[in-house]
Amino acid sequence: MLSPPPLRTPRHRWWLVVLLWALATTAAQAADNRLISIDAAERSSQRVTLRLKLAGTAPEPSVFTVNEPARLSIDLPNTDLDVAERYQRIDTGPVQAVALAAAGGRTRVVVELTHMVDYAIDRRGDEVRVDIGGGRPTARAPAAERSAPVPASTPARPGTNGPAIDDIDFRRGENGAGRVEIGLQGVDTPVDVDTDDSGRVVARLPGVALPRRLEKRLDVLDFATPVEAIDTLARNGGAQVAITPVADAEYEQVAYQTDDAFIVELQPLTAAEKAEREAEQESYTGEKISLSFQSVDVRAVLQIIADVADVNMVVSDSVTGNMALRLEEVPWDQALDIIMNAKGLGMRRENNVISVAPLAEIAAREQAELAARQATRNLAPLRSEIIQINYARAADIANILRAGRAENGNGNAATGETGGRDVSFLSARGQVTVDDRTNSLLINETREKIDDIRRLVARLDIPVRQVLIESRIVVANRNFSRNLGVSSSAIDNAAYESATGGNYLVDSGYSVELPVSNPAGIITTSIISDTFNLDLALSALESENRGDIISAPRVITADGQEANIEQGEEIPYLEATEQGTATTQFKKAVLSLKVTPQITPNDRIIMSLDVSQDSRGQDAPVQGGGSAPAIDTRSIQTQVLVKDGETVVLGGIYEQENRDVTDRVPLLGELPLVGALFRGTERQRDKRELLLFVTPKILKESLQLDR
Numbered sequence: 001m002l003s004p005p006p007l008r009t010p011r012h013r014w015w016l017v018v019l020l021w022a023l024a025t026t027a028a029q030a031a032d033n034r035l036i037s038i039d040a041a042e043r044s045s046q047r048v049t050l051r052l053k054l055a056g057t058a059p060e061p062s063v064f065t066v067n068e069p070a071r072l073s074i075d076l077p078n079t080d081l082d083v084a085e086r087y088q089r090i091d092t093g094p095v096q097a098v099a100l101a102a103a104g105g106r107t108r109v110v111v112e113l114t115h116m117v118d119y120a121i122d123r124r125g126d127e128v129r130v131d132i133g134g135g136r137p138t139a140r141a142p143a144a145e146r147s148a149p150v151p152a153s154t155p156a157r158p159g160t161n162g163p164a165i166d167d168i169d170f171r172r173g174e175n176g177a178g179r180v181e182i183g184l185q186g187v188d189t190p191v192d193v194d195t196d197d198s199g200r201v202v203a204r205l206p207g208v209a210l211p212r213r214l215e216k217r218l219d220v221l222d223f224a225t226p227v228e229a230i231d232t233l234a235r236n237g238g239a240q241v242a243i244t245p246v247a248d249a250e251y252e253q254v255a256y257q258t259d260d261a262f263i264v265e266l267q268p269l270t271a272a273e274k275a276e277r278e279a280e281q282e283s284y285t286g287e288k289i290s291l292s293f294q295s296v297d298v299r300a301v302l303q304i305i306a307d308v309a310d311v312n313m314v315v316s317d318s319v320t321g322n323m324a325l326r327l328e329e330v331p332w333d334q335a336l337d338i339i340m341n342a343k344g345l346g347m348r349r350e351n352n353v354i355s356v357a358p359l360a361e362i363a364a365r366e367q368a369e370l371a372a373r374q375a376t377r378n379l380a381p382l383r384s385e386i387i388q389i390n391y392a393r394a395a396d397i398a399n400i401l402r403a404g405r406a407e408n409g410n411g412n413a414a415t416g417e418t419g420g421r422d423v424s425f426l427s428a429r430g431q432v433t434v435d436d437r438t439n440s441l442l443i444n445e446t447r448e449k450i451d452d453i454r455r456l457v458a459r460l461d462i463p464v465r466q467v468l469i470e471s472r473i474v475v476a477n478r479n480f481s482r483n484l485g486v487s488s489s490a491i492d493n494a495a496y497e498s499a500t501g502g503n504y505l506v507d508s509g510y511s512v513e514l515p516v517s518n519p520a521g522i523i524t525t526s527i528i529s530d531t532f533n534l535d536l537a538l539s540a541l542e543s544e545n546r547g548d549i550i551s552a553p554r555v556i557t558a559d560g561q562e563a564n565i566e567q568g569e570e571i572p573y574l575e576a577t578e579q580g581t582a583t584t585q586f587k588k589a590v591l592s593l594k595v596t597p598q599i600t601p602n603d604r605i606i607m608s609l610d611v612s613q614d615s616r617g618q619d620a621p622v623q624g625g626g627s628a629p630a631i632d633t634r635s636i637q638t639q640v641l642v643k644d645g646e647t648v649v650l651g652g653i654y655e656q657e658n659r660d661v662t663d664r665v666p667l668l669g670e671l672p673l674v675g676a677l678f679r680g681t682e683r684q685r686d687k688r689e690l691l692l693f694v695t696p697k698i699l700k701e702s703l704q705l706d707r
Helices: 010-030 271-283 298-308 332-343 361-379 395-404 447-460 480-485 533-542 673-679 701-705
Strands: 034-044 047-054 062-066 070-075 087-092 097-105 106-111 119-124 127-133 166-171 178-184 191-196 202-207 216-217 227-235 240-244 251-258 259-268 288-297 312-315 320-331 343-348 353-358 384-386 431-435 440-445 465-478 495-497 504-507 524-528 547-551 553-559 563-576 582-599 603-619 627-643 647-664 679-698
Touching: 034 087, 034 106, 034 524, 047 070, 047 097, 047 106, 062 251, 070 127, 070 320, 106 127, 178 227, 178 240, 191 251, 191 679, 202 259, 227 547, 240 259, 288 298, 288 332, 298 312, 298 332, 320 332, 320 504, 332 343, 353 361, 384 447, 395 431, 395 440, 395 447, 440 447, 465 563, 465 582, 553 563, 553 673, 563 627, 603 647, 603 679, 627 647, 673 679, 679 701
Parallel strands: 062 191, 312 353
Antiparallel strands: 034 047, 047 127, 062 070, 070 106, 087 097, 097 106, 119 127, 166 178, 178 259, 191 202, 202 240, 216 227, 227 240, 251 259, 288 320, 343 353, 384 440, 431 440, 465 547, 465 553, 465 679, 495 504, 524 647, 563 582, 582 603, 603 627, 647 679
16 A cells, blocks of 8 residues: 655644544444345346345445356455354355355455356445346456556556555465465455466456566475466556466465455365375266256256267166256266266166166165075075085184074074174074084085185185294303304493383394393393304304303294293202101203294294293202202293394303312422412313304295195
């Protein structure tokens, strides 16, 4: 808005007082005017008249339109809103609905259209009449008509008394939206928004002046929005703002006016909106047709669609009535869906034949067909067949087949449902018997049900996958474990919690060190990659006399079944009885390893490990006399997730041997002072660690058969 010139004289101040008084008087009078009602009247199938009733004299309205989506906005200045329903459905001709809003002493009427049509606006006393459609010439808002026309050859410039653009600004909105703000010098400026042939979103402002400083191109690609550039130029006696979207950008266009700013926003589609749009585009693939009828028989329209689609169509006698429709370049299958929804019809397609009937009729027909098929099943003869079970237990399969049967065995013969809460794999008349001797099922059922049971058994009766558990029990010195890359005193690694429980350590190499050992001897775990040649490393270090492989047991177990490996001794001892005699009893002092593997769908293995190291302790007295050896126990229970062929290392079990040996010359070695020259003392401290290596390997089906 243009600023007034500076006031330098008392005369200017007097005129300012008069002007403020006039504005205050006008505002007081405008406060009494309000919009009190809206009526819609259908003149023809494509023409609608809206009457806006006001409490006082109708003001001069201003109008602007938006092409996508089709909207006609009418602003009534200095008018309050006194209508209860702010959103009214019209659904007549091209008019879908009318939305009302009021702000800043102004009331806006937004007419939602099916598509852009011609319109005319007439102001008569206390009423504004809006004629929409019917091919009448478009009448712009009076405010726009008052603007002096500008020749097409001379662009509009500032300095005239007409409307002008103040500024063009671009902002990045929420969720990455591109927001173009067009600053206007008035609220009554008409704006038309549409999309040109090149895909640009163009806002046209007829009769609006554009300053030279705003004639430029804004490159906004770096803002990461659907907008690539904005071109502002004077064109045909007005202004034009062309928004170029990013190539292949998917967006939704929104245009609206707030006070003295007109905003065009390109909002990127979310993933859900993109999927919905793609589904809509892919769901209709028929040849595009155009239909325009004011009142036509539904059966005739269906015949036209059948001719275009070249399909056979059977229309029920219940399909009657007329309808009005106008469809331009719509796929025929989408047009058929629109007609079905509008008239409450349904269709069923079989090969190249489409059957059309009311939805209630189709539902009744399908219900009758379902009842007929069920009656046929209930009358079908029963057959008896034997199904051999190879890998599973026949009793377990039988329990699955009987699942859902009523406790009393009764069922509903009309529907085929059992009397229980769930539906069984068997019909109400079916029976299953188990032969434990041959591990077979004897089925007494209809042919259809027997075929279903055979397919189910084929899915359930499969061999259980097996796992080869290889373990190595190694007694090693400290250098052995360090050279192997598995040290129980490592403190530089970070512990990571396994997805299935327990802790293991991850190193940058192909081996993994153990956590810090507890002086009391806590058993610890770690993992070695399947690319590490463990057998070669153990053989090399054993040949250097730094470790011994004392056992390498292997066991095969089924998926989910426990495997148990023990090595050690049973310690005998005498236990007194009540009769005064003694019997020999045994206590186990063994290294025990229990492994339960579980194969995951991606061929990894979840291992539940239970390791215990029992050793003989000091003898303890028992009741009745005598003594029995105490058992020192150390154990760990953990669960780790490993790849096929990876090795789990369990360590932290120590054995320490202290030996002092003194050699001396008789008599001379016992002399004081000089006796040390004839004595030799040897002290040996030998600390050895017990390491367990557990490697699970999934057996392939061919390997299982070979074994």
